[in-house]
Amino acid sequence: MSIRVKICGIRTSDALDAALDAGADLVGLVLFPKSPRNVSLDEAAALAARARDRGGAEVVTLLVDPDDALVDVVAQKIKPDLIQLHGHETPARVEAVRKMSGLRILKAVPVGDADDVAAAFDHLAPDGRAAEMLLFDAKPPADPGSLPGGNGLTFDWRILEAAKGRTPFALAGGLTPENVAAAVALTGAAIVDVSSGVESRPGEKDPECIRRFLTAAKAARP
Template identity: 40%
Template sequence: MTKVKICGLTSLADAQAAAEAGADMLGFIFYPRSPRFVEPAHAAAIIASIQHMALPVRTVGLFVDAPLPEIQETLRRCRLDFVQLHGGEPPHLLEMLQPQAFKALRPTSLDEAAAEAEWYADLGPPEGPQLLLDAYHPQLHGGTGQVGDWAIAAALAPRYRILLAGGLTPDNVRQAVRQVRPWGVDVSSGVEAAPGQKDHDKMRRFVAEAKRGNV
C-alpha cells in the first residue's frame, strides 16, 4: 500500500487531522525561507501531542543545507523519526545522520536522477524512503506546486523506495500512483487552504485517492 506523507504542517489541528485522515508520515519544515517554516520548539510541542495521542504516524523534519549540529539538535529535540535533506547536501552528511536521513532530488533529466540515486539511495533509512523525487525549480526547494516528471520517477521506482513529490493533488494522485508505482507520495501545497494552513477535506481526499491508486 502506498505510503502518504503530508508535509508543511504548522499546527496541531492540521497534524492531528492529517494523521486521522490516514497519513503515514507528517512533515515539518525547518527551512526559515519557506512559508511553511515552523520553529523547532513549536514542532516539538505538536509532535509530543501527536505521540501522546498514540496516532500511528512517523515524523519527518525537512532541512535545506543546514549545519549538522543544528540538524542533530532539532532531531533530538523534536524526536523525529526521519530527516529529509532537500538542499545540496553531500553523501557524507547523510552517513552522519543514519539510520534516519534520506535525500530529496530535483533532477532535470533521467541521467541526472539515476546518477544522484546511485550516490544517495543506499544511505537512506532501512524502514523509510530511500529518496524523495521532487519537481525541479531553479530557486525554490519544494512546495512549488509544479508537477514532477513522472516518467523519471517511474524509471527509478522499481529499484528504489521513492517518495514522489511535486504538484500532487487529490485530483491527480491516483493517476500518479498508477503510473509511477512509488513507495510513497508527498504533498504540501496540494492540500492547503493557504501556505502552512491545511484544508482538512483535501487531506482526507488525498489520502483516500493515493491508497486507491494501488487498486
C-alpha cells in the same frame, strides 16, 4: 500493500489532527525559515510530541543544508523518526547526518530528466550507510530566491521508469487529490508526499483537501 502518504508542512495542531484523522502515515515538519510552512524548534517539538501521543504516523523533520548544531538539536529536542534532507547535501553529507543523528534519512532530489534520476542513486550507499530512501521532487524554478520544494510544480513522471523495481522511493511535486492516483499508477511510488496540494493558501492546510488526498492515494494502484 497500500501506498504510504506523507502530509508535509504541518504548522498547527489542527492541521496535524486533520492529517492523523485522515490516516496519514507520515507528517512533515519544516525547519527552513524561507518557507511559509516553517516552524520553530519549540513548535516542531510540541507537534512531534502530539503526533507521538496520538500514534499511527511517523514524524519527519525537513531540513535544508543543516549544520551539525541544527542536526544535533533536532535529534535531541524534536526526536523525529526521520530527517528529510532537502538541500544540496552530498552523499557524504547525508551519511554524516545519519551517523550524527542516529536517525533514518529521506533524501530529496530535484529531478527534471532521466539523468537526474540516475544520479540520485549515489545517495543510497549499498550498505545502507547513507539515505534510507530517495524522494524525487520537481526541480525548483531558476529564480535564486525560489524554495527547494513545496512549489506546487510537477515533472514528467515517466522519467522515473528507471527507478521502478530498483528501490522503493517517495514522490513529491505538484501532487493533488485529483492527480495522485495517476501519479501512483505511472510511477509505482511507495510514498506520496504532499504539501501545497492540500492547502487553501501557502502554509494553511485544508482538512477537506487532506481527507480527499488520503482517500485518493490509498485507493490508487501502481
